[in-house]
Amino acid sequence: MTMRTGAPILILFVMLAALFLSPGYAFAHAELERSVPEPNARLSEGPAAVEIYFNEPIESKVGALDVLDNNSKAVTGEAPAAGADRKSLKLPLPKLDEGVYTVSYSIVSSDGHPISGSYVFIVGNPPEAVDASSFDLHKQFGHESHGTDSGSFSWKTLILYIVRFLYYSALLLAAGVMLWSLLYKGGADAMNAVRKKWELQIMRFLLLAALVYVFIHASEMMLGYPASDYAKLFGETSVGRGWIALIVLAVAGFPILKLGRVVRMIWAAALLGVESWSGHAVVFEPKAVTVLLDFVHLASSAVWVGGLALLLALWSADRKEAGRFASAFSRAALVSIVLLILTGVVMTLTFMPSLRYLFYTSWGSMLLAKTGAVLLVLVVGALLRRRVRRGDLPSMTLMRLDLGLMAIILAVVGIFTYISPLPGNTPVVYHKMGEEMHLTLRISPNNPGADNKFTVKVWLPEQTGAPKNVVLRLKSQDRKELGAIDVPLQPYEDDEISSFEGFVRADYKAEGPFIPFAGKWNAEIRVMDQEDNEKVESYEFRTY
Structure with missing residues (x-):
């Protein structure tokens, strides 16, 4: 190689060496220096804006900065503004309610390097997340739930469901007949005769059903506990006071x-x-809205059930008056069914973080069955209304079909109002044995937005020694565009006896709301040994 040809190659080599070896350029990708609010901050009120600062300029026109609530929904649609030096982004925020919020950023540095990450901050004292444990009455007076396995079915369970079916039938029938006293003022003689014959029987049915309903549920609740706790049940819990009322x-x-x-x-x-204040609606927020929706739902059901009962009674007593009442009933029943559907949809969307939850529980299955029956009622009601509008008497076949659908719906209600609308969260317990590393991950209680406890245990071979560094990152599998959340693990000494011959154990823990919203998550554990060799393990789990 001649000097003339070698010189350019030598110059190129020197330039490349300078490029890749210069600490001021080759490894100077932008990094997050600080943020406002800081990661894991607990604030008395929501910040006016979120600000993130980097050590180098960024491409402010590319990427995103978002703040998500506990349902993983963005709290604002505004775009972030870049600072004058192009090293920062600022996102104005609306007034934030109490809750756990996730800051997620995904930007590109001036040298084209992508940077992403997420962290959480807390505003006020957010309420605990609602899952199956929220519907455990035992918690109201300090008991541990100990009933039969929800997945089992026995004759006791059958009796319980029959009692609940009879109770809801009596409740809606009694309330509905009373409401029709105001809704229908025609046919005084025939209607008064029917009411005189049936109303007293309906009230007896309600009293008997209510007494059996309360007795069965109270006995189940207090099984295995002293009789003195009955006073606590009826005097100190909202459900017990509701039963007295x-x-x-x-x-x-x-x-x-x-x-x-x-x-x-x-x-x-x-x-x-009283029934609305004792049901599932009282667990959710805003409580006043959910209870009101449940009340309208029950009132609509009562108008339909009570009206159908009166129509059948009038059919036997006075066909002509039954025809006149059928006209009023068909109008009211149509409005009732529409309100049933609307309030049912709104309550389902309130109870369910996602419609996918309908397929996770028996409650969802029961609701889908009830929805199908209600839609059939809507069809039957439309056919009855068409006959009445033509001036014909209601079809007995259609009324029997309507009655059968009503019985199916009440049976479903008796079951699905007893079980939780949401799945129950269980702690994450993961352990993996390997030739080069053993690993344990525990997350308890595994509730979204709660101060969960994170424990990571690592065993490395004795010749390798204790880990140099252990990182736990959580990645949302439902929102894969979000950056990973780093859980701030701290080493600690655990007195738990769990040793493996030839291995050295290191224990780490953290506590905080690092699972900010429900969904599928991937826990990534990165273990760095003393020689900077990294081992990565992943485990997928779900929180509801």
Whole structure:
């Protein structure tokens, strides 16, 4: 090689060496220096904006900065603004309620290097996440849940469901008949005869069903506990006080029969209100809205059930008056079914973080079955209404079909109002044995937005020694565009006896709301040994 040809190659080599060996350029990718609010900060009120600062200029027109709530929804649609030096981004925020929020950034540095990450901050004292454990009545008075396995079915379970079916039938029938006292004022003689014959029987049915319902549920709740705890159940829990109110209203129904229409309507509203305040709706926020929706749902059901019962009774007593009542009933039933569907949809969307949850629990399966039956009721009601509008008497076949669908719906209600609408979270326990490393990961209680406890245990061969560094990263599998959340592990000494011959153990822990929202997550554990060899293990889990 001549000097003339070798010189350019030598110069090129020197330039490349300078390029790749210069600490000021080759490894100077932008890094996050600080953020406002800081990772894992606990604030008394929401910040006006989120700001992130980097050590080098970034491409402000590329990438994203988002703040997500505990449902993984963006809290603002505004775009972040870059600082004058192009080293920072600022995203203005609306007023934030109490909760756990995720800051997610994904940017590109000036040298084209992508950078992403996520962290959480907390505003106020957010309420605990709602899952199956939220519907455990034992927690209200300090007991541990100990009922039969929800997955098992026995004759006791069958009796419980039959009692609940009879109770809801009596509740809606009694309330519905009372409401129709105000809704229908025609046919005084025929209607009064029907009411005189049936209303007293309905009130007896309600009182008996309520007493058996409370007895069965209280006995199940107190199984294995001292009799003295019954006073605690009925005096210190909202459900127990609701049961007392239910029995009082059932007894009061007898003298109410002799009073006017307005008093009857108030009694019916009180009866449905007590049931609304004792159901699933009271667990969710905003409580006033969910309870109101449940009340409207129950009232619509009562109008339909009570009206259908009166129509069948009038059919036997006076066909002509049955035809007149059928006209009023068909209109009210149509409105009731529409309200049932609307309130049912809104409540389902409120209870369920995602419609996928309908397929995770028996509650979802029951709801889908109920929805199908309600849609059939809508079809039957439309056929009945068409006959009535033509001036024909209601078809007995259609009324029987409507009655059968009503029984199916009430049976489903008796079951699915007893079980949790949400799956239960269980702690994450993962252990893997390997020739070069053993690993344990524990996350408890594994609730989204809660201060979960994270434990990582690593065993490396004695000749390798203790790990130099251990990193735990959580990645959302539902929102893969989000950066990973680093859990700030700290070493600690655990007195748990778990040793393996020829291995050295290192223990790490952290606590905080590092699972900010429900969904599928991937836990990535990166273990660096003393010679900078890295081993990576991943484990996928779900939180509801």
